[in-house]
Amino acid sequence: MQIRPAIESDLPGVLEIHADAVAHSTAIWTDEPPTLDGRRDWLATHSVAGRSALVAVEDDLVVGYASYGPFHAKEGYRHTCENSVYVRPGHQGKGIGRSLLQALIAGASADGLHVMVALIEAGNEASVRLHSSLGFDDAGVLREVGTKFGRWLDLRYMTRALS
Numbered sequence: 001m002q003i004r005p006a007i008e009s010d011l012p013g014v015l016e017i018h019a020d021a022v023a024h025s026t027a028i029w030t031d032e033p034p035t036l037d038g039r040r041d042w043l044a045t046h047s048v049a050g051r052s053a054l055v056a057v058e059d060d061l062v063v064g065y066a067s068y069g070p071f072h073a074k075e076g077y078r079h080t081c082e083n084s085v086y087v088r089p090g091h092q093g094k095g096i097g098r099s100l101l102q103a104l105i106a107g108a109s110a111d112g113l114h115v116m117v118a119l120i121e122a123g124n125e126a127s128v129r130l131h132s133s134l135g136f137d138d139a140g141v142l143r144e145v146g147t148k149f150g151r152w153l154d155l156r157y158m159t160r161a162l163s
């Protein structure tokens, strides 16, 4: 398995993983099916200094992707980034998420960023555990701020110091 910056030809694979998470999970709080154009925007906006878009590739298959970008548009937040990490169903629980998140943390530290923030649906045990095991601290839960599949969702903030 190789972890490297995402390129245009990875986007159909990234889209498949993203679409599955939209359709079947509460990790992404929308029902709107994603598009290839949306993934092109994601790649373009995360391929500039201070941001990152990575893929995990195994036998030419994109098995995961991850990114970080600005946490908030206002300039006072410029040393803080927000991450995301997704692993293809059937490939989860094999250390791919951990490798992607480790690479994100290393990249954001090298970029001179100060704090990485993860916004996680509070019931997402895999993601909470992944982030905890790589040094993220629980920064609190916002109760019932989201909804999907006919139920309220809680949002857990987790933060990690970078430099």
Ligand SMILES: CC(C)(COP(=O)(O)OP(=O)(O)OC[C@H]1O[C@@H](n2cnc3c(N)ncnc32)[C@H](O)[C@@H]1OP(=O)(O)O)[C@@H](O)C(=O)NCCC(=O)NCCS
Pocket: 021, 025, 027, 085, 086, 087, 088, 091, 092, 093, 094, 095, 096, 097, 098, 099, 119, 120, 121, 124, 125, 126, 127, 129, 130, 133
């Ligand atoms: C969350 C996710 C990124 C984790 O990646 P992964 O490759 O499956 O996880 P890893 O194999 O690297 O394991 C990382 C940690 O999570 C734990 N974990 C993995 N799957 C788990 C599960 N289903 N339940 C509980 N813990 C789990 C592992 O035990 C490991 O913890 P440890 O380091 O304390 O042993 C992945 O499962 C995924 O893409 N899920 C769907 C989308 C999603 O929820 N994305 C995150 C949005 S915030």
